[in-house]
Amino acid sequence: MPALQQPDPEQEALDWFSRLRQPGCDEALRQAFANWCQDPLNARAYAQLEAYWQKLQAPEPVRPRPRETRLRRSRVGLWLGLLFLLVLAVLAFLYWPMLQRLSCELHTDSGERRSVRLADGSTLHLDSASAMNVDLRSRTRLLHLVQGQVYLEVMLDGRAMEVQVDDARIQVFGTRLQLARYSDHDELVVLAGKAAVLLGGDQRMVNAGERVTFTSTRINSTEKTDAKAADAWRRGRLQVKERPLVEVLERLAGYQGQRVWLMDEQAGYRRVSGDFDLDHPAQSLQQLASEHHLSLHGVLGHWLIAR
Known part of the structure; x- marks a missing residue:
């Protein structure tokens, strides 16, 4: 005769688990389930199944997101950067005038005086730390005083001559004049002939033996000057x-x-x-x-x- 099949508590627990969750579950079914649980093996099998089900239903623990690390700029690095910029500014302030002079066609070093004869026969006497650009190719001879001081001995060849000093233009009608640049103003001294200073809509005529100072915004009144003292720097x-x-x-x-x-x-x-x-x-x-x-x-x- 075939052997009797032994009941499987785990399989029966799974059946009861499914039946108890059906919509038609009534009191008679619940009483039958209570009678089935009287067997310790059945009760343990169902308890294990219930625990496994609860584990499946439990939400996954929320893992804390790693905090975004804010990169703090090092104070040391910041101060070093500021110090570097400061050094660059100081170097630019100290050496920019020299670099500007070296970029000009005619220039002198500190403490140097130099005389240059131009192609048109005019002569320029450059004072210490002075710089000029010269263009004699057009019908109007153009000179640009960038830094320092210059004494001009102009050769009249039928062409006009102008000297640029920042925004001011000096029209030369004479043969000897001197131009100087200072920290807060510029100066024109006429030693022979005449010259006119033009700045915006303003104009000032300067005669021999007179000097005039001007800035980027105005031309001051002319004054008498000592010609011998004015060009004493050449000696x-x-x-x-x-x-x-x-x-x-x-x-x-x-x-x-x-x-x-x-x-x-x-x-x-x-x-x-x-x-x-x-x-x-x-x-x-x-x-x-x-x-x-x-x-x-x-x-x-x-x-x-x-x-």
Whole structure:
């Protein structure tokens, strides 16, 4: 005779699990299920099935998202960057005038004076740290004073001559004149003949023995000048009469390639008269400082602090 098939608690537990979840489940079915659970094997099988089902139904734990790491810019790196930009700005401020001079057709170094004869027969005398561009090809001879000071001896050849100084134009009608650029203004001195300064809609005629100063916005009134003192720099002398102290300091310091920083701004307006040696600017500066009770301090060979 065939062997009797033993009941399988796990299979029966699966059947009961399915039947109990049907819509037609009634009290009689629930009572039959309770009677079936009286057997410990059946109860354990169903409990295991229920636990497995609960595990399947439980939501997956939400894994915390990794926090976005904010990259903080290092303070050290920031300060180094700022320091680098500062150094670049200082170098540009110190060396830009020299680079600008070197890019010009005619130029001189600090402390150097030079005379150049042009193709039209005119002669240019360049002061220390000066730079010019020259164009003699057109019907109007064009000169451009970029930096410093120049003394012109003009050869009249039937063509007009103009000198450009920033936005100002100087029309030359004479044979000898001098142009200079300073930190806050420009200057024209006519020694022979005439010249006209044109700036925007303004114009000023300057006769021999007169000087005029002008800026980027205005032309000042003409003044009488001492022609001998005006071009004394060509002989290595700086002769001034009632000129601002800061202007004289800048001229002397420029001869040794330095820029002036005057700590007392009011002292810069003092009027100075005297005769100074441009070939020995350091001695001339000490003489001037002693007369006006100033102390001079050189910084890195580029700056001269006066206080």
